[in-house]
Amino acid sequence: MKVFAIDLSVCNGCYCCQIACKDEHVANDWSPYAKPQPDTGQFWIGITELVRGQVPKVKVTYIPRICHHCDDAPCMETCKPGAIYKREDGLVIVDPEKCTGCKLCADACPHGAMFFNENLNIAQKCTGCAHLLDNDPEEWSVPRCVDQCPTGALKFGEEEDLKDFIADAELLSPAAGTKSRVYYKHLPKKFVGGTLYDPVEKEVIIGAVCTLKDDASGETFTAESDSFGDFWFRGLKDDRSFTLTLEKDGNRKTVKDVRTDIDRSLGDIPMEMRKSSKGGPKGFAGAVSYP
């Protein structure tokens, strides 16, 4: 049985999966697997962009979304004419001949993966490029989106062969409970970051101990400010409230009510260094060596 395995940590957001899918399916009729996809507006695989954080701590996460080829596929259950079927290899296909255009499947899909073609009056979605896998197996062992992926972020293969990936992967919408066949790694978790500096010396503060304490659970996370005075807390849960404590050489600063409703850049945080353990430029990172 086939699965898709998607590693977001190496997705550079090139959109080539979305483009390759259109290249394969727009204006090409692969009946009985699929009728042509409209030129625009349908995304059998589509990229969602998340711009996370605020200047100057910002990241972009790209999430390719595709039909989950569920083992408990709600689209199949709702399809009265039985146009949607699951193949032995796990792929779920809409038979364009049998589809009556009732649109129930699109409403039933919790993953937003089913599209409707008004001109042809049929539901359409990812076929896993089954027409290529079946008809040209020497050339094709994976669908177009996976074939083109320049970084290896998208994979497609036997569940057994990808079991190591699946072991520590997540589902995009576990609550849907549809036995999805699409596994993700590195789905975004919230971050909190900032830059610590001494407003008198106008120097970044290196090596400060930064502690983030969950106001409700008391759980704490620690980090140390780096050579740019930057501290990062990654992998935080959504919608928590934290108290941030910053400490260096007996100097201390507290930032309250740091919320993870969104990713947070706390900006440049001044901390006056009244107490100092040693002289010299505080930002100095150590001996400079030349190669």
Next chain:
Amino acid sequence: MAKIKTKDKTVLRSLGLGGFFGGGAEGMVDVKDGKIVRVRPMKYGWKYKKEEVRQWKMERDGKSIEPSWKSLPGPFSLAYKKRVYSPNRIKYPLKRVDWDPNGERNPQNRGKSKYKRISWDEATDIIAAEIRRIHKQYGPYAILMQGDGHGECKTINTPHGHSGTLLDHMGGFTLQVRNPDSWEGWYWGAKHVWGQGVQGNMWPAANIVNDTTEHAEQVLFWGCDPETTPWGFTGQFASRLCYFWKEVGIRQIYICPDLNYGAAVHADKWIPVLPNTDAALQLAIAYVWIKEELYNKEYVDTHVVGFDKFAEYVLGDEDGVPKTPAWASGKCGVPEWTIKALAREFAGKVTSIAHYFGGGFIRGPFSHEHGRLEVILLGMQGLGAPGVHHHQLTYFGMPRKEGLAGTFFWNPEIEERLSVPVMSSVTAWQQQILPKTLVHKAIESDEPVTFHGTGAIEGLVKDQFNKYTYPIPKEEGGSEIHMMWTDTPCRITCWNGGNETELAMRNPKIETIVAQHPWLENDCIYADIILPVNTYMEVDDILTNIRQGTQQPNIMLADRAIAPVGESKSDFEVVVEVAKKLGLEEKLTEGLSVFDMQKKVWGYMGGEKLVRWEELKEKKYWMYPTARDWKDDPPGFRLFYEDPEKNRLPTPSGKLEFYSESLARHFPDDKERPPIPKWIEKSAMHDERLSSHRAKMFPLLLMSNHGRWRVHSQCDDITWTREAPTCKVTGPDGYKYEPLWLNPKEAEKRGIKNGDIVKIFNERGIVLAGAYVTERLREGVVYIDHGARHDPIKTGEIERGGAINTISPAGITSENCVGQATSGYLVQVEKLRWEEMDRWRREYPEAFARKYDPAAGLRFDAWIEEGGK
């Protein structure tokens, strides 16, 4: 289930859009029933086993990276089918309806009037007659040949310059000299520090990719985007490399106003600097290093001349202004503490600097100053030491291949039909020349135009000291231009002073404009006669995919995929059609068929020494093996680093020249490019800083880079890329506008919401765009890709398509440098008021009546009388 056929045949292509002879981003094109059915990455193992083609491997800490065994084309390459079948393709020859070569020419209506279909015979008759008339009336130099720049990768049918071959047989022409358009600052600046260099970039630059991979602790991506510009040339190998560097712990710091696409996924640290203020930041870094003794004194003593003069300026001994981090912070917008930290980290860690051309860093006013300062900073840290290099990632410095001799197709020993078109892109080989950056000025000026240096890509350092005049003296055949023939119709959207360019093309002095192009876009709509050109899918050719940093260099026989669309012909054939009317067909073809030419090019590449012709013909491609001893190639400036006396640089002193005696001698009064690089606040040429009085009216710095979804102006009409949120923003009027990035705080100040239509403007004009409100850009700046397709509401003033260069400075990099300055200039942005748009609708109804298809943009039939029916 019955078997279905997925294709009839597969042909090979370079899907890169750098132009000339092939670059990379190779692809396999599947054809079925005479149509392109799919475009996909090339599987290098199609006809070869991996063990037959020696591969390279770069290693660090037990991890390794190898070239991928398939090509890595970018999105517009994979979507090229849409370009081939675009509703914007020119399908037959056209003549402007109100242009009569024997009567009224109505130059004032260029960019406004529509076109009507004519036959090839009529079109070529008119062009041949016009050439003869102009030659007789004014002499041959009265024709400007614009045939240079990027485009599809083809060798025999290379997209530019064939008309130059024809015109040269008729006594010459005025050559539009293509200038650096993505590396101005190194060409006009860095060259004077490290001598020549390829295009002004660091040279030698062999093997630096491996050396940085093995030795660098951090890489500064300074105003560069490895996830954008390489795509159009070689594809996405740079992306894989950046991910590998992350894996082995090479820290990646991005210094740029925008969280560009590379920074978005690779940056360990983003330092948002104001556009075109890098020189201040660089000077402050030097200040910290000098004050804290954080530079390689021994290297500076032995490898550098002029350090003392530079240090005097940095410390303020020369002008009373120490270039402290506090001073710089006020200019460049980076906090003082971050500048100090960056300076110490740069000095404390083995550091390379990476670019891949373009970006805001190198394309603004006075860009030669930060181009030079970059070399100086690297020089102060031992340029050439292990892991200390200047990259155009991976344009230079990939592992050497066996048998790779280089394709110098401007070699005059080979067929003119191969050499001359390329010469016109890289040299200034005609008697009367015009730098591309001065064309609009030259047309509008009634006085001769003078300039220093041609700006030709292959121009030597010393050429920058030569003074040129256009037109040349009458007794030498000099004439103003009265006719233009372009196969590179993107002057408006890709170069400086777009609005002035539009108006110049309406100047009555210009009696005839001929354009040849596959798509009706940009400058085409100012032409009087338009000839339809076909795409690379429609021709037989041979490609040498060895340039610009390809990961698997190869030679490829590219059979045509489909029959030509409409009545289109290849760029070469178009010129042959005109030559037939002038009795010069044989001069152009040299009696050689495409097949003959393919075989000749194979011969020039090395012929039998590489691969038997029969084998190449059968397999359609051949891949170069990696040289066995590639790791022995000294990386970059290593030999100079090790012994500067034995391995002199091509500078007058043989060393890195922080102070340039040559500049001092030739331009003693140059305040913009003095002998040592400086911070230039403003000049007679450019007044584009936030400190300017102009900033009261135009308080934002506009930055532009090459497009993520285009290669300069190429590919603006691809329906599939136009669905990406950073490619186009659909306005409330249904028009797809070019996105203008702005920070939420700048948007809020102006009452602008994401998706609003906004007006970007300064004294030079107005450009409409769609607001893309994002944290990917710092305050004080707005960002827009250059190269969007020109759609005039009012020619020379109001632009709807988003061609931002229409309001870029019309001037050049600085007085003595004919580069373009198209990023880092002042604008204001407002939400577009509907009353204003309604007024334009009333005043310029024809601009709003043109047929528009949101998916693809303007269509060919929008410009044809009665929609081409």
